[in-house]
Structures are given as C-alpha cells and as structure tokens.
Amino acid sequence: MATLSHHPFLSSKLRLTTKPKLRPICPTAVRMSLQETAPSLAVVGVTGAVGQEFLSVLSDRDFPFRSIKMLASKRSSGRRFKFQGHEYTIEELAAESFDGVDIALFSAGGSISKEFGPIAVEKGTIVVDNSSAFRMDEKVPLVIPEVNPEAMEGIKVGMGKGALIANPNCSTIICLMAATPLHRRAKVLRMVVSTYQAASGAGAAAMEELELQTREVLEGKPPTCQIFKQQYAFNLFSHNAPVLSNGYNEEEMKLVKETRKIWNDINVKVTATCIRVPVMRAHAESVNLQFENPLDEDTARDILMNAPGVVVVDDRASNRFPTPLGVSNKDDVAVGRIRRDVSQDGNHGLDIFVCGDQIRKGAALNAVQIAEMLL
Amino acid sequence: MATLSHHPFLSSKLRLTTKPKLRPICPTAVRMSLQETAPSLAVVGVTGAVGQEFLSVLSDRDFPFRSIKMLASKRSSGRRFKFQGHEYTIEELAAESFDGVDIALFSAGGSISKEFGPIAVEKGTIVVDNSSAFRMDEKVPLVIPEVNPEAMEGIKVGMGKGALIANPNCSTIICLMAATPLHRRAKVLRMVVSTYQAASGAGAAAMEELELQTREVLEGKPPTCQIFKQQYAFNLFSHNAPVLSNGYNEEEMKLVKETRKIWNDINVKVTATCIRVPVMRAHAESVNLQFENPLDEDTARDILMNAPGVVVVDDRASNRFPTPLGVSNKDDVAVGRIRRDVSQDGNHGLDIFVCGDQIRKGAALNAVQIAEMLL
Numbered sequence: 001m002a003t004l005s006h007h008p009f010l011s012s013k014l015r016l017t018t019k020p021k022l023r024p025i026c027p028t029a030v031r032m033s034l035q036e037t038a039p040s041l042a043v044v045g046v047t048g049a050v051g052q053e054f055l056s057v058l059s060d061r062d063f064p065f066r067s068i069k070m071l072a073s074k075r076s077s078g079r080r081f082k083f084q085g086h087e088y089t090i091e092e093l094a095a096e097s098f099d100g101v102d103i104a105l106f107s108a109g110g111s112i113s114k115e116f117g118p119i120a121v122e123k124g125t126i127v128v129d130n131s132s133a134f135r136m137d138e139k140v141p142l143v144i145p146e147v148n149p150e151a152m153e154g155i156k157v158g159m160g161k162g163a164l165i166a167n168p169n170c171s172t173i174i175c176l177m178a179a180t181p182l183h184r185r186a187k188v189l190r191m192v193v194s195t196y197q198a199a200s201g202a203g204a205a206a207m208e209e210l211e212l213q214t215r216e217v218l219e220g221k222p223p224t225c226q227i228f229k230q231q232y233a234f235n236l237f238s239h240n241a242p243v244l245s246n247g248y249n250e251e252e253m254k255l256v257k258e259t260r261k262i263w264n265d266i267n268v269k270v271t272a273t274c275i276r277v278p279v280m281r282a283h284a285e286s287v288n289l290q291f292e293n294p295l296d297e298d299t300a301r302d303i304l305m306n307a308p309g310v311v312v313v314d315d316r317a318s319n320r321f322p323t324p325l326g327v328s329n330k331d332d333v334a335v336g337r338i339r340r341d342v343s344q345d346g347n348h349g350l351d352i353f354v355c356g357d358q359i360r361k362g363a364a365l366n367a368v369q370i371a372e373m374l375l
Numbered sequence: 376m377a378t379l380s381h382h383p384f385l386s387s388k389l390r391l392t393t394k395p396k397l398r399p400i401c402p403t404a405v406r407m408s409l410q411e412t413a414p415s416l417a418v419v420g421v422t423g424a425v426g427q428e429f430l431s432v433l434s435d436r437d438f439p440f441r442s443i444k445m446l447a448s449k450r451s452s453g454r455r456f457k458f459q460g461h462e463y464t465i466e467e468l469a470a471e472s473f474d475g476v477d478i479a480l481f482s483a484g485g486s487i488s489k490e491f492g493p494i495a496v497e498k499g500t501i502v503v504d505n506s507s508a509f510r511m512d513e514k515v516p517l518v519i520p521e522v523n524p525e526a527m528e529g530i531k532v533g534m535g536k537g538a539l540i541a542n543p544n545c546s547t548i549i550c551l552m553a554a555t556p557l558h559r560r561a562k563v564l565r566m567v568v569s570t571y572q573a574a575s576g577a578g579a580a581a582m583e584e585l586e587l588q589t590r591e592v593l594e595g596k597p598p599t600c601q602i603f604k605q606q607y608a609f610n611l612f613s614h615n616a617p618v619l620s621n622g623y624n625e626e627e628m629k630l631v632k633e634t635r636k637i638w639n640d641i642n643v644k645v646t647a648t649c650i651r652v653p654v655m656r657a658h659a660e661s662v663n664l665q666f667e668n669p670l671d672e673d674t675a676r677d678i679l680m681n682a683p684g685v686v687v688v689d690d691r692a693s694n695r696f697p698t699p700l701g702v703s704n705k706d707d708v709a710v711g712r713i714r715r716d717v718s719q720d721g722n723h724g725l726d727i728f729v730c731g732d733q734i735r736k737g738a739a740l741n742a743v744q745i746a747e748m749l750l
Contacts, residue, residue, distance in 0.1 A: 271663060278653055
C-alpha cells in the first residue's frame, strides 16, 4: 500500500489516511455489470493526503468506475500499490493521461491544475479540481453538493464534453455546510468567522512536521521548522497563506469571495481570521451570524438537525460540543454552541461552532460527491 | 525552590514558572531603607501556577516589601523554599494569617476568596483577588491598571483601611489591553471575540495533563483524561466552564460583563466564543471591532504602538504576527493582523489578533501592577 507514513498515533486517533477498503460493498456480479457503463476515472496527485483520501472515499462510497488511472509527478511514477484488490502503477502526469478519461479528480496544487485542467477538458474529461486555480473563474461552477447543486446543471458524463468544476476551499465548505441551512431560512447579512485550522490543510508533510516537532519539544530539543517558519507544536499562528494588500491573507479572502459565489449573493458581508492550531486533520470555526429575518436558536437547531451532511452536537448540560477529533475521518460536519448572540437585537444573531474533517468533507469527499452528481 | 514540576520542554520553551531572580535590582543599601516603609505582603495560593508567578513578578519588578507570608492549604503547609535568598515556610491559610498584612495577593480559587477575602479586609488588608468571586460586585473595583486606574482611586496602603480589588479574567485583560486604546479613540459599539485559550487557565495540573496526554498519544496509548473529560492533545474544545441557560459558558459571559464594568459602559455589545487549544501558557484572541467613529487601520496601528503594555507584531511581508509562544513569559500583550474589516462600511470596523501570557499579564502581573498603585 502506498499510504503515507503511519505512525502509531496517526493510525489510531489521528490517522493521516484511511486505508482504502479492499472489500467492495456491491456483490461482484452487480459490480461487473455496473462497470461496463461506469465512467473511467483519473486521480491527479494520488500520493498526497487528499489524493489518498480520494481513493478512500471512492472505496467507502462504492463509486462505480470501469477504470482508474493513478497520476502523480515523475518522482512517484512507477511506484506500485494495491487498491480494491487490484494492483496499480502510478503514472507520470502528462497530456495524454486524459485520453479516454471521463472524470478526473485533481489535487496536486494550483499550478498543475492550471496547466493540465484545460488540457483534460479539451480531451472531453470533466475535471473536479480541489485547487484554488479556477474557483473564482465565472465560467467554472464552485460547488458544495448540499448547498448549490444547481450551479453544475447540465454537466454530465456521457454528454461528450469536458468541463471544469471547482471544489471550494476547506474552510468555506465546512463553514457553509452549517451556515447555508440557516441562510436559506433567515438570510445571512453578515458573518464573522475565526478559524482553528489543522495541519492537514498544508499537506501530509505539515502533519508529519507537527508530529516531529511535538516529539522534539517534549524531548527538550529545538523544533524542526521546514514547512512552517516557526514552532507549531504547542503553539498557533496566523495562517501561512500570503497576506494581501488589504491585510487579509489569501485563506481569509477565500472565505469572503467563495461564500459570495456559492450563495450567488454579492451583498453578503463576510470577514474572517484564519489561524493554524496544532491539530492534525480537522478544522474548527467560530461563526457569528447576523440575519435579515429573525431566527431563534431552537428553530436554528431544528433546521441544522435536518440538514444533510450536518450533525448537531450541542449538549450544554454535559459540555459536549463539536471537536476536531470527534469529526476526524467522519463525513458529517458537526455544529454546536448554537445560541442567540447577546450582542445583537432580538433574534437577528446567532453564534455557532463548527468542526469538519479537512481532508474528507473539506476536500476529497466533497469532490467525490460532485463526481457522483455527474453520473 | 518549591517550583512546580519542570519538564525539560516546560523549562525551555514552555516553562511553567519563571524562577524568581535571586539578585535584587536595587542596591542593598537603598533596598534596606525602602524596606522600613515598604508594605507587608501575603501571597494566598502560593503553590499554584499563578501563586508562583506572583513571586516571580514581585521579584522581576523589585516590588518593595518588609515581609511576605507564603500561604496555602494545609496540604502544603510546612514546606520550605527559598525566595530572593531567604528561606520561607509555607503557612496554612487562616484568619490570623492577615494580622499586620498590608496587601494580600489571592489566587486560590473563588471559594477561598469568598471565605478569607472579607476576613482580610476586616483586618485592614487590601486584597487583590485573582478569582471571579468579587469581580461583578458593584462595590469592588475591577481593574486593569493601563485601562481604568481611576476605578481604584482613594485605595492606598497606609490609610488604615482594608479593601477588595478584583483582577479581571485573563481573557478580558488580554482583549481589553488591545481594544481599549482603540475604544478611547473611536468608541467600540460591538465586539465579536473568539478565543484560543491555553492550558494554564485551568491551572498547573491541566498543563501537566496536556503534556502527559501528548506523550501518551505519540506512543499510541489512550490519553489520561482527569482534568478535562476529553482528549486535549492534538485537539481543541469549547471552554470547560459551565454553560449557562443562555447557551454561553461562564468564561464567555465574563468577557461580556467585565468589559461593560471596566469600560463603565453598559451599552457596549460583546459576544464571545471561548475555546481551549493545546497550548501551554498564553492565550490568543481573534477580535472583530465595530466603532461609532471612523478609525483607519494605520491610525489604529499608531495608537497601539504607543499604548502602554502593548507591542505591535504586524509584519505582513514576512507573515510574522503574534503567537502564544512569542508572548510566553513576557509582560506585554502582542497585537497584530490589524486590518480594516471588509464586512463593515468605511472605516467603522477593524479585525485584530491578540496574544498575551495568561499567567503573567492575564493574572499575576496585572495583580502586582494593581498592588504597585497602592503604594
């Protein structure tokens, strides 16, 4: 198995990747007939944390496919590994990789997407791209299936046309999974978000560095700072994305701009402060909401309890609320601390606290759900 | 030295207590004459994390005293330790402990303060109390020396009268150190705060548990959960304070109510979400501010650069901003990420990110600064 390094604690409480299940859920006979009409897939960036999770999610959801290409950089090409009982060889990504591919899941960084996304589309492939390369492109739908499935209307496998579909940024997906059902009811006018972001958002190497640093600090050694410029273990810092001229970093502006596009509402006001915390693979977000119409906290809780992909964890008596560990390796986004904002008049404000697995719903799961809508 | 357990990593990057300096800053002759008129002190809860820091801060600031009593529970009484070159024996706290004591620094929990605070006052002692017991008592000043020194006007050692003065909660102190200079200029109408709180706020045992759990998780063992009900290592969770009927926890409502009292402004709107993060001894806070009058970010930065007890760390080009480690064992509160809030009109909103040492300015230093004003 070409999984990433599995330290004991990663593989139990904080495992980096879910080992793809070898046993298909469908009986073999049904699976064989499905496979004839099923799409051909490609995974671009298959050795990364999200690439690995693509395979895990495809497996978990028994996503039908007649073939799957494992694509990565030259450095990884030739490596062999098993997936669903079959042996695969990692191929070096090239223009011809997309010949005959119906759906390609990309997670290999923005520059790879910019270079190979249009090539794949030209060859008739539908690209679901996890990078930020095309998210704000007007012609490219930016989709959370539970939130704005209408944005990808008309894009289907079998129409003979390639297309680009962008996966939103992890923080946006996790925030909007909780905020959208409330927005639909009472219209969000303004949202103030503070994030508590995990190492995984910076890739598998960042997770490994957090673990290494933690061991070093516990042993009284100076921490190795290669991925980040400063100590991460037992510390936190402003998100490492470049800071723009308005003082926001790119991660924060993604929340501002992607929310407007996904909600198709250029007037929604959003501000965000994005912080990295020493947590492995799930993000948390403190979200303050201001509504046009009144929405009391009990109604909000009911709405969230009935929202697809959302689980409410809001037990005040026992102080049990969402945590990053509680949602790690889980599909659902957890919401809690649902309460009327005492700083706003009447029932026009709510505070909520949201946690979601960054690699799963924040990236791979959302992309695979988009792919499912293409079938 | 009766310091708390010093693990290698605590004593370097993350040390729990600063070892009191043995060398006085004043020359001995000056010191001797000062000592004759200097107050007699008592430290209540001297074995705790804040109690230890009281000694450290008294030493660092060369606080004058003619005597000092080291008070704690029966369990610790009789233990001996050196402080500033003299040997002291810890005494069991009792009513008579305060006979002849001018100033007592309390940090032994709310119930001890409630029981012994009034007794000490009755005996003519001025009590600076770090617990929440008297903070919202109308007759008790709640003081951050840089913010509202006027609240303790008329209370002085040598007037022959005892008094209670409350030290605000750590999150409030750290937030208001940064927000007050801006409030004075442009009047804060509303403040949305999300905290990233360290283990130290729950005491030395919580810091030790975070370290122990981290070692356990790294070794693949189940984490010991005695102080908190859930895994803290590589995780975060809603603050462990009890949740009130309005859905806020007590920690959050302290920020709401203490701000109103300290600013003497019952109309200021505050909401807060308080979260514990796996950091040792310094808190961080993401603060969104809404102002009555316009305040641009450059003016705000200038104001903060000139504010006492505040240091601005706001280097956008190199992505260097305040961190908990950066302020650990430091007196100043660090402020950065100072930027115009894009979700508010004109210059009526700012986002800032604040870090402060929870044990030092969040507790012991602020209390000792209050004591300095009594001289």
